[in-house]
Amino acid sequence: MNYSETLTYLYEHLPMFSRQGASAYKKDLTNTLLLCNKLGNPQQQFKSIHIAGTNGKGSTSHMLAAILQKAGYKTGLYTSPHLKDFRERIKINGELCTEDFIIDFVEKMKPAIAEIQPSFFEITVAMAFSYFAEAHVDVAVIETGLGGRLDSTNIITPELSIITNIGWDHMNLLGNTLEAIAGEKAGIIKQHIPVVIGEVIDETKPVFENAASQKNAPIYYAQQAFSVLEYQQTFTTLMVKLLNNKNGEIHAYQLDLPGIYQLNNLITILTAVNQLKQQGWQLSDNAIIEGLANAKSLTGLHGRWELLHQSPTVIADVAHNEAGITQLLHQIKLCKYRQLHIVFGMVKDKDPQLVLSLLPTNAQYYFTQANIPRALNATELTEIAKDYCLIGNTYDDVNAALKAAMQMALNDDLIVVCGSVFLIAEIEPIH
Template identity: 55%
Template sequence: MQYQEAVDYLYARLPMFTRDGASAFKKDLTNTLRLCKALGDPHKRFKSVHIAGTNGKGSTSHMLAAILQAAGYKTGLYTSPHLLDFRERIRVNGAMIAEQAVADFVSRHEQLIELVQPSFFEVTAVMSFDHFAAERVDIAIVETGLGGRLDSTNVITPSLSIITNIGYDHTNMLGNTLQEIAMEKAGIIKPGVPVVIGEWQMEVTGIFERIATETGSTITYASQQRRVEIVRQDADYMHLKAIRRDEIAASAFRLDLKGTYQMKNLVTVLSAVDELRSNGFVINNAHVEQALMQVQGLTGLMGRWQTLSTGPLIICDTGHNTDGWREILANIAATPHRVLHMVIGVMRDKDLDRMLPLLPEGAQYYFCEVAMPRALPASELREIAGRYGLKGDFFPDVAAAVQAARQHASIPDLIFVGGSTFIVADALAILGTKA
């Protein structure tokens, strides 16, 4: 197969959660283990860090990968979903997997794929393991796709587990309470493997404590170890200081990721670095400082409070659940603007009764949709949003919505694009961003 033929095969042949929803979610690890066994168990041939959580796991994964790269370690990075290019999911030292490597993998294992009948995510996870093993990475940062306990990535035994936080998302599959969701995320905690919890949350801390005790895992709450404050922001960086609870002196960092929610992620990353140092990884402060200044350049992270255009200012963000929207709205409030224009679209399975009441009634809305079955039609979104006092027009796609927003916006205004990772992906493509 050629590259595009291979990718088209994966899209067309395999169930995809991003396209098909819950029906594509395989509720056990059988397929992944079968694929790994047939490939010689590549997931056992490299060290790893496993990251789960409702929000922030992507940014945390990229920051940690950047730090390990800066420290001289050959670093794999597996994340999902991608925004512009399938190969974004699988990187080594920031470089996407080669098109030929994807084509060769699918060609070589097509009969196995037909036999096992895995999901799209199961195949891509195993493809990443095979690539990392072939590249002989020193360590791989592996982000879960959905949940943790039954996620395809949960076949690895990492050197460190990280759970960023617990919030409401994918409740139809993970549970309707924070405790049920926490149980699923906590499934990545392995016997004897230390775990860093990004945010201490009273509702779920007992669950993490119990499972860590059962598995003999040391547990660290990053938010209890440090606090991070914004010193100032400029066009290039968010200037931060991090202060350990047991120290007076602060560490200064410049972060090229702009959303203020990155303060929480930084706390998690710094605790993870402490644990990796305890595991024998040589990471000095200069490595951390250097990496945080160029996370986007080192790892290709996109879609996190990212400026797409100026005059008027257009910003996108992939946050798509209740907690994600709270962070987005805090950043919008802190961004000077006259009129707020909101280009938004959502998936059918999102809890709009939790999300929509958070959105500002005074904004001008441009409701849109992406071309996939999971997408909620823009006309339906406008109708539901209207019940919450949110007014605007609906458009058949993101391009039309963005164009309308730009036509109506003045220079001092702010256009925000979001509501779904896939809305952001289309916006990035429209405005000329490259992977």
């Protein structure tokens, strides 16, 4: 098989959560363990950092990988889902996994796939671990796919665990309370391995404390470690001045990820960096500064308050759940514009009522859907939106919706595309 045929095989033969939803989610680590056992347990052959959370784990993973890379470490990065290219999931020092490796890996693993019947995510995790082991990476930053305790990535014993935050998402799989969701995410906490908690609330703190106590894992809270003194933002950068609450030092950083929701991710990353330093990792101030300033170019991250066009301003953001949309709307309120246009689509297993109830009624709406079976039908979404006084037209795909928005918008208007990672993935270059 060539590369295209190999991807078709993976997409068509294996249950895929991003397309099918809950039916593709395996609540068990058995398949991943079986696959990795056939590969010689590659997950035991490299050091790792494990990151879970409802929101922010993608940005946190990429920025931390960028810092490690600038510090001179050969750094693997496993994230999901991808936007444009499957190989975005598996990178080393920002370089995509090679097509040849994927072709050879799938060909080699076909008998095991037939025997074990893994999901798409399970085989992808095994593939990433195998790639990192063969390349002899110094460290790999591993982002969970969904949850933590039963996530396929949770067969590693990392140097450090990170949980960015807990919010309402995937309740059909993770639980209907914040405590239950936190319990699933806390499943990545390992025996004697330090854990950094990005954001904590009254409901989740006891869950983390209990999980860490049971595992004798030192626990560190980012919000206790650092305070944001001030910040300035453009559409392409975020300048932040932080106070280290422990030693009183003040540091300034510039991020190339400009969303203000990156403030929480930044203090999480710096708390994690401090823990890694205590373990002997050589992470200089310059590596931290350079990594944060160039995370997008170093790692290839997209879709986080990403500027796609000016006059009118077009922003793409992967916000898709209550917490993400709330943060996005806070960001929008800080912007100056004449009229707000929102291109919006969701997937079926999110709660459209909850998210739609948050959206502003004074925006122009363009309802659409991603080209995946899991997408919520745009016509249905448009009808539900009317109950929340959100009025707009329906479009077959995101590019038709975005084209209509740009035709309607004046130069000083703001267009935001959001609601689904898969919607952002289908945006074509704007000319």
